[in-house]
Amino acid sequence: MNRVLYDLCGIDENLRFSPYCWRVKLALAHKGLDVECRPWHFTDKDALEFAYYDKVPVLVDGDEVVTDSYQIMAYLDRAYPDTPALLGSGEAEARARFFKYFGERLLAPAILKTVIMDLINAVHPKDREYFRDTREKRFGRTLEEFHSPAKGLAQLDTALEPMRGALTDNEYLDGKSAGGADYLVFGFFMWARCVSSADLVSNADPVYDWIERMLDLHDGLGRKALRITDVEGAYR
Amino acid sequence: MNRVLYDLCGIDENLRFSPYCWRVKLALAHKGLDVECRPWHFTDKDALEFAYYDKVPVLVDGDEVVTDSYQIMAYLDRAYPDTPALLGSGEAEARARFFKYFGERLLAPAILKTVIMDLINAVHPKDREYFRDTREKRFGRTLEEFHSPAKGLAQLDTALEPMRGALTDNEYLDGKSAGGADYLVFGFFMWARCVSSADLVSNADPVYDWIERMLDLHDGLGRKALRITDVEGAYR
Structure with a gap:
């Protein structure tokens, strides 16, 4: 799969509680798009350097790098116009x-x-x-x-x-x-x-x-x- | 003009303060529709009997009688589809x-x-x-x-x-x-x-x-x- 979401994890690597990452995970499911949710910790700032950002969610979709949950939702509407709208226009x-x-x-x-x-x-x-x-x-x-x-x-x-x-x-x-x-x-x-x-x-x-x-x-x-x-x- | 809005008035007949009537007055202006705003008092219940309602706004638009500000806005979208939308769909x-x-x-x-x-x-x-x-x-x-x-x-x-x-x-x-x-x-x-x-x-x-x-x-x-x-x- 060529789509990765950096997703905050907690005391257990499978405990994923970020409200902003949840927006994106549900948004991707709404669009029917698969994603690999890669665990990320608050202090893993280096792992996001490629995105020029220091917080999650960060979505890597092929060559596209998108940060911020609302921007990611807007991006998904633009990039996948044939799937059900999230924000609309x-x-x-x-x-x-x-x-x-x-x-x-x-x-x-x-x-x-x-x-x-x-x-x-x-x-x-x-x-x-x-x-x-x-x-x-x-x-x-x-x-x-x-x-x-x-x-x-x-x-x-x-x-x-x-x-x-x-x-x-x-x-x-x-x-x-x-x-x-x-x-x-x-x-x-x-x-x-x-x-x-x-x-x-x-x-x-x-x-x-x-x-x-x-x-x-x-x-x-x-x-x-x-x-x-x-x-x-x-x-x- | 064949369009009447029953509009709450106060101590002065020109003092029109109902928030629900204001929604409708602005909605009508948005649609470019003229209206006669007829003064109404809280205790003028008889004046609204024709609408089977006891509160304003009540809009009389030709043969149509519509009560409740949100319903009136929805009605205006339905009745005047060529004017700018209010609520949309x-x-x-x-x-x-x-x-x-x-x-x-x-x-x-x-x-x-x-x-x-x-x-x-x-x-x-x-x-x-x-x-x-x-x-x-x-x-x-x-x-x-x-x-x-x-x-x-x-x-x-x-x-x-x-x-x-x-x-x-x-x-x-x-x-x-x-x-x-x-x-x-x-x-x-x-x-x-x-x-x-x-x-x-x-x-x-x-x-x-x-x-x-x-x-x-x-x-x-x-x-x-x-x-x-x-x-x-x-x-x-």
Whole structure:
């Protein structure tokens, strides 16, 4: 296979929890494209030098090197126009962008407050100092001070309101079937699922049913993913 | 003209502040369709009996009667397919729905906490008892208890995050020009603007520049709207 995705791994090489890599793995499956997901650690900066980038996802598709999950989705739409669209074009693409930021700027901070201590536990030991240093600098406090599941879950509960409305009207954010908007948001739920056993959403919530549907897509790609709770001795 | 929009009015017959009616007025302008905006009060329930509905907006377009702002926008796309799309179809339409709920369930509660006392002041005196009773029942407390500009503005500041991202990438939520997503959200900013002089957004915010652009659209339809601060003796 001539297609490689550099994919963050954790304490187990098969524990793959990056929300941005999940967007891309689901996007590739949506297009019916195979990929080799190559394990990468936060501190493997040298391995990405060829891409002039220091983060994953990085997709190598034949001669093409594409970085950034949203850019990769846009690239896949351009490079494989005969496969089902992810972002689409015109207004559809502009609207997709809102889901990108909804995930990154409303859901991610709320989920991070809830699972940050699970997350550092899932990070590979050789990456933990790097992870702690960069995140503590970003938060302006220690991970332990930032950790606040009660606050995180309350923030998440508020932030999910527009999803509840949309998912009462439709099965997916993109309508009758899942698409780019769903993947842009769902990556963050895979992130939490892989590193934590925390219940983010009550089973009476329309968002819960959507998560279940998303886990089943593409032969259960999300549902089959290794979780920290499956890694012997790794979950506190 | 054979097209009538029942449009909520306040203490002055020309004070039109309903966020849902604003969606429709901007949507009609987007389509290049003229309309007579007929003043309606909260307690004028009889006037809407023909529509089997008790709220505005109600659009009467020749023989067609359409209620609910989102349904009206969908109707306009169906009835006038040769005019620029509002919601569009397929994924674009499904994504538009998210903006509807984003406005209604994240922005509206935050704005309402901030401007509720301005709002009742803008309501026509004959409607105030109705407005107070229905809203106090909905909030489970008095308007005075619900009123909390500090909390409302903090909530709004968080909720605007995805808009900041999208509006840094594009001039409008719908991309290079304004469309359905923009109108679905902007209605709530018109609501606040018409009843209050509160600054909801700092002028360094990308959302501020978008509001300014939205106010200028369609010959300054939003900017020309009467504000409570223009109504002599009405603003505290």
